[in-house]
Every structure is written in C-alpha cells, then in structure tokens.
Amino acid sequence: xxxxxxxxxxxxxxxxxxxxxxxxxxxxxxxxxxxxxxxxxxxxxxxxxxxxxxxxxxxxxxxxxxxxxxxxxxxxxxxxxxxxxxxxxxxxxxxxxxxxxxxxxxxxxxxxxxxxxxxxxxxxxxxxxxxxxxxxxxxxxxxxxxxxxxxxxxxxxxxxxxxxxxxxxxxxxxxxxxxxxxxxxxxxxxxxxxxx
Numbered sequence: 001x002x003x004x005x006x007x008x009x010x011x012x013x014x015x016x017x018x019x020x021x022x023x024x025x026x027x028x029x030x031x032x033x034x035x036x037x038x039x040x041x042x043x044x045x046x047x048x049x050x051x052x053x054x055x056x057x058x059x060x061x062x063x064x065x066x067x068x069x070x071x072x073x074x075x076x077x078x079x080x081x082x083x084x085x086x087x088x089x090x091x092x093x094x095x096x097x098x099x100x101x102x103x104x105x106x107x108x109x110x111x112x113x114x115x116x117x118x119x120x121x122x123x124x125x126x127x128x129x130x131x132x133x134x135x136x137x138x139x140x141x142x143x144x145x146x147x148x149x150x151x152x153x154x155x156x157x158x159x160x161x162x163x164x165x166x167x168x169x170x171x172x173x174x175x176x177x178x179x180x181x182x183x184x185x186x187x188x189x190x191x192x193x194x195x196x
Contacts, residue, residue, distance in 0.1 A: 078171045
C-alpha cells in the first residue's frame, strides 16, 4: 500500500495485480509505503476505511482517494495458481505443484477451501459487503489507464519494472469447472465487467 500525502491518494495493493512493480516505481514518492508483512501490504478496502482512512482524513482534514487494480477473475486465479507452483514456496500446504489448474479452481470454488486455494476474492478485497468500495478501480489488463491516472495525479513519469512474475503453466478448465467458476465468482465477474 502506498499513500501520497500532498495528493490525498492511497493505492491499495490488490494481490496478484503488479503491486510489487508499482511499489518499486513509486515508493520514493510516497509519504507512506507498507510492503511487509503481506497482511499489511495487502490492506483491503474495509480495513483501510476502518483503521487507516479515518486517521489520514482526520490529520489531513480531507478525504483520500482510494485506487486499486483488479484482474480478470479467471486470469487472477491463474496467477495465484502459477505463483504457488514455485519450488521455494515456504509452506508446502500452499503449493499447487502436482495439482492441475482445473483442480485448483474447483478447490477455490469449494467450501471450505484447502490451504493452497484459499486466496480470497478481489470483489471482497475491493468492495466489501455493506461497505464503501474503492473510489477508482482500474483493470489490470488496461494498466496503461492506471499509469496515466497516476502520472497525471502525481505529476511524475512512471516506468514499471517486471517484478514477481509467476512462472508459466497450462491453464485449461473443463466446461463444468468454467460454469462452476462463473457461479462461484459471480460477484467478481460483475465487478470486473462494471469497470470501464
């Protein structure tokens, strides 16, 4: 998460949407940069509004604009799946080695989810139920719009490095799993489709 004091701007780090590269490019400009531990780096909208936002707004005397990226839901799950195939994953219960993408998505759609598929939901991260959503959400697949917004707001040219890129892996889904995903992630797909 990055906070820009003068611009009254906060960038939330939605997991698996290039947050490491964004932080590398903009950390030197930020008044606050939270990169560790992951629970703080990936502060969601609900926690921001409950804990961080009120403090910032009380101190600044005005609200902050909250912005974030969202990835197409199937592709987002694919990024998690590939990321958790790394050999150096600390907790093997989170590893997707020897698990197909189809099995991973099916596990993500189950309740309860096994540890390797418990990666959350972008919709819940960005738009909590009965809560206030992020002010601006950009599509990861159109990251150039996000960069243009930030360059205008920060008056700074941004060059994103390629960091924390997941390894490649087959990402085939059966028709049955596609249908299950569409049903289980309906909120995520609706939010993504609403972004322009």
